[in-house]
Amino acid sequence: MSTDFAAALLRAPRPMIMEVKCQDADGRELLGGRTVAEIVAGYEAAGAPCVSVVTGRWFGGTERLLAEVASLTSLPLLRKDFVTNRGQLRRSRELGASAVLLTARLLAAGTLERLTGQALELGLTPFVEVAGAAEAAAVRYGEDCVVAVNNKDIATGERGAGDLARSPALLPAVRGTGTRCAVSASGIDGPRTAAGLLGAGFDGLLIGTGLLTAGSLTEWVADFDRARVGGPGR
Template sequence: MHSYLKQILDKKKQEVAALHTNEALTSARNIKFNYTGAFKAALQTDGLSVIAEVKRKSPSKGALATITDPIDLAERYAQGGASAISVLTDAFGFNGSIEDLALIAAHVSCPVLRKDFVIDELQLVEATMRGASAALLIVAVLGDKTAKFIQSCHRFGLDALVEVHNKDELAIAIDAQADIIGVNNRNLETFEVDINNALDLYPAIPSEAVTIAESGIADAHIAQQFKTCGYDAVLIGEALVRSDDPSQFIHQLRERGNDNTA
């Protein structure tokens, strides 16, 4: 396993151990949460949906943006037409926090995705209690536990965005009956990006799944390529946080992504 991912997961195990000392969280595992499917529904539109990400930093590129007011940024995303907001809550690799998610979820009407390295169901309980509608599950991290974690997501009222990077991981996601599948163009072993990854894997994804292309969507032209391929949505972080006008950027993405003549 690449040092970036190993370091993040080693740190995550420490964070999860701390969660198990939180009595409110451990008790909440027994609560019956209402599953609404709001995140999935938000992506099932006729046009290209945009999941706009609040992202301060990445392990490979370092600091991306100084985000002092995550609420303002999320509101600008929503004004631009984002279907959902993705919030990186990992502190070690991405300088995010669960507090960012809670603040944003309380101030925007669109569904919020917790984007983190989930290895324990208490992270899902925490996501629900802080206002998330969905959580990211990474097959490269969970392996054959993916199906169990999808079930846990639904039990705690969350949609599960199941992320894959190659054919083997996609097979696991399909066997786990994932109904929202994201293909990451970033290889978690090398952190290199190749947009052809999502284009190449798309034909193997079941037609009934909601599909999301992730990473490397730097402009509206690339977004249009994924829409033409068949993807329901794109998830964009770096290009948005570096944009001077994220609302207009999202508007352009959706406009170009929905133009089949482009």
């Protein structure tokens, strides 16, 4: 991998990319009166190996949010936004990102390949998000990418519950890309679901709203640990 983002996730006892975002797809505020610094500190205390930062304006994000998180932690950061050009890749690196989201559904196959290569040239890990087998088949340089199944539908603005059957159904196609780091992302509704996805063979998870709305992050991760012990092996 070109950066330590995937390596950090793969070696973590709790392989969860914990997400900072200001609001959900329905516009519900998620910070709950907490500062970004408090959220990041909580994630570090919970053993997050990596942090995702949503800079897309439809989730209330800005580039300033990424810069702020980068100033607060040395953990590898994923920039989540609709990235479509090299300039955005460079800017992501300048702001402190280690990885950048590339959404296969929004990019022509040739554009996805070009951006993946450019991200690698800049020292960024491509975090390629797919929602179908054809999208997974379009992934190039898969051995150098994190490939993630999005359990939600971007066509509907990721509103509503996720399709949690999508991840296990697409895992063989994701493995077919050659990636060493397969991730299930979005719509993960609780610790037992999270543990089950790891038990099904995923290397990591990306969780945002579920953690930000948890009554206690400490209890959430403790329940996750218990569910992993009681469930099938990875």
